[in-house]
Amino acid sequence: MSNKNVYVVNWLHHDDAHVLWLEKQPEIQAESNELEAAKDCLCELICDHLGDSEACLELKPVNYLDLAEWYALRPIEQAGLSNEPHSIFTKGRCNGCGYPLGERNEVLLNSANKLKNGVGFFSNTRPYINYYSEALLTQLTNLFGTVFNTRPILYKGEPTGYVEILNAPDVHYQLHKGVKADSKLRTTFKCRQCHRASFANSEEEALAVEALKPNSVNFVRLSALNTLMLVLDSKAVQQINQKLRLHRFSAVPVQVMPEEQLYIPTDLPEVEHINWR
Ligand SMILES: [Zn+2]
Known part of the structure; x- marks a missing residue:
């Protein structure tokens, strides 16, 4: 069995929207009002951009108060x-x-x-x-x-x-x-x-x-x-x-x-x- 790559993902939840992005490549970002749908979408993007079809996501919640002024x-x-x-x-x-x-x-x-x-x-x-x-x-x-x-x-x-x-x-x-x-x-x-x-x-x-x-x-x-x-x-x-x-x-x-x-x-x-x- 191959070892899956683990991706650290920032997870922002606000106004019924779940926004996920790769910590190391924030331009790879997905959003949905359902967390599972956002994860699926991010996995597809990882496959498209990085050629990894078996990505394993590690979600890290972020507080939106840390992101803007x-x-x-x-x-x-x-x-x-x-x-x-x-x-x-x-x-x-x-x-x-x-x-x-x-x-x-x-x-x-x-x-x-x-x-x-x-x-x-x-x-x-x-x-x-x-x-x-x-x-x-x-x-x-x-x-x-x-x-x-x-x-x-x-x-x-x-x-x-x-x-x-x-x-x-x-x-x-x-x-x-x-x-x-x-x-x-x-x-x-x-x-x-x-x-x-x-x-x-x-x-x-x-x-x-x-x-x-x-x-x-x-x-x-x-x-x-x-x-x-x-x-x-x-x-x-x-x-x-x-x-x-x-x-x-x-x-x-x-x-x-x-x-x-x-x-x-x-x-x-x-x-x-x-x-x-
Ligand atoms: Zn008028």
Whole structure:
């Protein structure tokens, strides 16, 4: 019997995805939402690239907090908003692109569902609005001195212990220089009616690293579909105690680049109407 080669494989599990790559050759990488499928795929790649059809994998879990510097506190729940879509902004919504006109008004958000965990989002509004447990924000204020401007969210007319954050984003996503906005995405457009310019390119969006403050909560617009995300450096994220249910969120790495390598595209396709359904 021949001796099988043993390959040390880094194994990252996040957001229901299993990512595997060879420690010595990270370019040989496989991903699936099933661990077994990711392993099978990696074995096929090893056979293709290295000519070894009997590879034996030794999985080594890696903590994603070790891999990148900046993280968004992403939602792990979603809910529906029961407010009429046009009723929560001072000038309603654009008939063309469906995005808000004017500012967020004083009307309180009403959830159609009971809210859970630390961070979630309302999925039936453009852009999405995140909701946060007051308990999580209190913890962030205690750790980092962050001043949140918030408004309570109701469920069946009663307070929920959850709020929306009204602070405006200080940092906005941009595109890598040399990459165009993806015109196949509905979030890339120049609206003929309200003149809103919106751009997206899901793989090539990043934040200017110079704009982010360490050991602090950064208010960030991370994509065209999102109103506001909280972004922290890896050391700061690790200080948050997520053991309690009300503190839970998903810490997802954020792409950052030097400001000089990023830009805001202006060459966008004009649209008359966007059908979001
Ligand atoms: Zn519009």
